[in-house]
Structures are given as C-alpha cells and as structure tokens.
Amino acid sequence: MNQQELNSRISEIKNKVTAIEQKADNRIYIPCEAGNSYAVCKFLFEDVGARFCTATGIDSDDCFEVLYHFSYDRTGCVITVKAFIRDRKNPAIESITPFLPAAEWIEREIHDVLGIDFINHPNLKRLILADDWPQGVYPLRKEVKK
C-alpha cells in the first residue's frame, strides 16, 4: 500500500473522527473523541496493519488527551490518534490492550502519572510509581509543581 492508498484507507473512518490532518510529510494526526478511539485504533492495527509505537498522555488544562502513535512502516508514515477526554473529574477511555498487548505498559503508565482510567484493561496495576506513592497524586498533571 503506498501513501495514496493509505490516505484513502484512513478516510474510511472519517465519520468516527473530527478531522484527518497531515502536518508534515509522512505525519498524519487524527483527532477524535475518547469514545471513538478504540474503534479507530483497532481499525489502524487490524485493518490497515500499522505498528503500535506508544501512547502519550497529556494534561491540556480543559481536557486530557491520550495520543496513540502508530507507524505504517511500508511508507514510514507515523499516524497519531488524538483522543480527547472531556471529563476532567473522572477521566476514562477504553483500553486498547485487549486486542493489542503492546499497549499494556503504556496504558498502565498513563494511569499512574495522569490518573486516567482505562476501561477493560486486563491488568491496570501500578507500573512506574512506587508502591508507597500516595493515592490520588498524579505527577504529570499540571497542578503538580515542576
């Protein structure tokens, strides 16, 4: 599949996403609401055949963002699914680990550092925070001092 075919493949999911943006050569960003990220990621992994790179959790003041980065290695294109979680009080998003075990660690890490709940995650225990780290303190939230 070349870049053009990849683009048309990705446009199959445009009803689930807010936009499909190309910000640089070989870099595609797909913003969507948290409720749709599971379906979009599943499509990219299972139908498009993209490789999961990692995810980034961001506290962006009015919402939380979970960015799922995929790489389509045949063209070297990095595809980033940007899921917005609007509920700041009880942030939650559906876990992609059930079909993609590569995401297990990073989802646990984001759960540790930002306090985002990953629904249906098979093993959502602490990964990087120490056992004696206080409950409810999330070090990558903006209110925690640098």
Add this chain to the structure above:
Amino acid sequence: MKKEVKKPVLAVGPFHPLQEEMEFFQLTLDGEKVTDIDVRLSYNHRGIEKISETLQFDQIPYLISRICGICSASHPLAYVQAVEELAGIKPPPRALYVRTIINELERIHSHLLWVGLGGHFIGYDTVFMWAWKYREPVLDLLEEITGNRNNYGNVRVGGCREDVPNELIPKILKELDEIEKKTEMLTKAVLDDPVLHARLKGVGILKKEDAIRYAVTGPTARGSGVDIDVRRDDPYAAYGELDWKVIVQQEGDVFAKAVVRLLETFESIKIVRQALKKLPDGPITAEVREIPPGEAVGHAEAPRGETFHYVRSDGGNRPIRHKVRAPSYVNVPSFKASCIGQDIADVTLTLAAVDPCYSCTERLAVVDRCNNITHTYETILQLSRQKTTKIMKELGVQGLKMEDLRIG
C-alpha cells in the same frame, strides 16, 4: 481441609550495577519450566519527561543523551528531528552525514557489547573478552570526534556540535578495516561453532505474530521475520543516500537475534565508510530562531530498535510535553511470549537476547516459596553454563578457545 499449593516463584532482579535499567522479573515455575512471567520496573525512574518540560529546547539534548549510556546518540537524534520538523528547520548536508557516522559507530559498539555479554551468560568468556576488546577502538574514535566515549552530546537542533575533521577520516577508515576483520573472525567463530548452534537454536522463540502483537522493534523484530527498520522505512540523516541492507532472520530464537546483530555490524561499517567518502563540505549547523507552537514526532533506529519522541510546543522556549519511548519498553513485554514454556537455564539467555537485560541477570535471586530456599544470581548463571557444558559433552567437542580467535 484443602491446602493451597503455592507455585514456586523465581525472582529476577531488581538491582543491577552495570546498566541504568533496573527491572524485576517474577517467573512462576512448574518444575524447571516457566509458566508465567510478571515484570515490575521503574526502580530508577528519573522523571526525565517532567524535567524536560523545565528546560529550553536547546538544553534538552544534553538531558536526554543521559537516558541511556549506550544509546546516547539515537535518543537526542530522535528528539532534534521532532523539533526540526516542528520548526521546519533543515540541517545542512554535512550535519546529516556526521549524524549518520556517529549513530552507526554507536551501533557497532553496542552490538559488540551484546555479543560479549551473550557469550558470558553461556560460559563463553573468551567471546566476552574478545568482543569487548574489539569494541574499545570504536569508543576511542567516538572520543576523538565528540570528546566523549559515551554521552557524546553531539546533536543539536539544526545540526551538530562537533564535526568529523577531514584529517581524521583516514584514521577512521583504517580502524574500520581492523574492526571489520576482527568482527568477521568473531562472527565466523560463532556461526561455525556446533555448541552454540545446539545451545542457542530453538531457544526463546518469539513468533512473528507475537512480535507484531507486542510491537517489538529493532533486532528483536528482525530476528523474528518482521522486516522493519526506521533508517530505511522513514529515512533520516543520510541513510536514504547510502547503500546498505536490512538484515532479517525468520527463526525468532536467540541464535537468529545474534546473527542479526553480528551481520548488522558489517552493514554499519559499510554505512560509515560510505558516509566518510561522501561527506559533503560546508557548515554543520543551521540557524535556529523560534520554535513555533505545534506538535511533532521524531523517531530513529537505535541499536536496540526504534526510539520514539513526541514534542509539543506552545510557542515558548520550552516544550509543554515531551514523550520518550525507548525500544526496550516494547521489547521487554514480549518475554510473555518468548519465556513461557522455557527452562530456567534458558531464561537468562532469552531475556538477554532482547538486549536490555544484563540488568536482570547480574543480580538474580531464586525464591522457592514452598521450601523457602533462596538461590543467588551465581546459581542461575551456573545453570545456564552447565547446560552449555552438557551440550559440549554430548557433542564431544570443546568450546571456543583463545587460540581459535587469534587473527592469522
């Protein structure tokens, strides 16, 4: 009353004095076989992503080259590529070639380091000593170019800090010839040795479909038939202009991973040679002004696999988010697929084959909860070495000796 039977648990880790990674593996055992594996990590969490948000864009390469002492060229490279994409900066051609040279020298010394440690684990200390001896001149070259054996601090946004001086090129080429000769001899010795075939083939197999599900990268993926390499797939630095090939093996066992790394070392030598011959003249830095608001990703092929960086800027002089993913972060969880069903004697090696894991083996402790016996790292290493000795006896051969490895 039914008594609950606890399965013995083998604890691997968590402290290790040699590598910066500390990991803790708990292996559940049934007799000699591993039935489950659980990993804990981040005993040495340094908060690099958070610290990065407090530093200016041009200070960050110095911070992140300290993520890893061995991959201290590829991490900053992935980061500066992200920032350059964000700001639309094009580094001058000479800088791209210098980056290629530094990164390939890094790969050569990293792969030789791995070959040595792999030899040590199975009781081939000769391989260990020779591989590390051959690795030394590479570090000396890096010191001569950048001023440091490791933590080169050589890339910056828009180019490089230190140039490869033209008068040094003949010396580097000469050293490369030496290294190539020695690596060739070492590779031949390893590939022709019947004991190593018996000891490493079929051990710790990571199947192709598991490699894809666990999204492993680098030699771990290429040893399992997954043909990916960022240098070729999304070319950066000068890789797109040079002639080299990606080494892929299908078997997925420890032997395949060793072959991938050994053969890749030759490709790296080839790349450095071509880059030195084609090295364009000119400056090594481009002017950098403001970093505009936006986001970008950068990735590079480190010796262990893809290093991935994500940077977001709000237009200030510091990033508001900087995410780092090292290759071991995706390679290590694949142990769930490759270690289960293995003998304990093979686990050290299977863990080491992915190349983060000298960390765990150095301080290995076995806790048998049923009998309350604690074994030490030495016992486990012994088990691994005994298996090699047993194979040697069965084959009626001796292991590699110093004499075998001498150059004619």
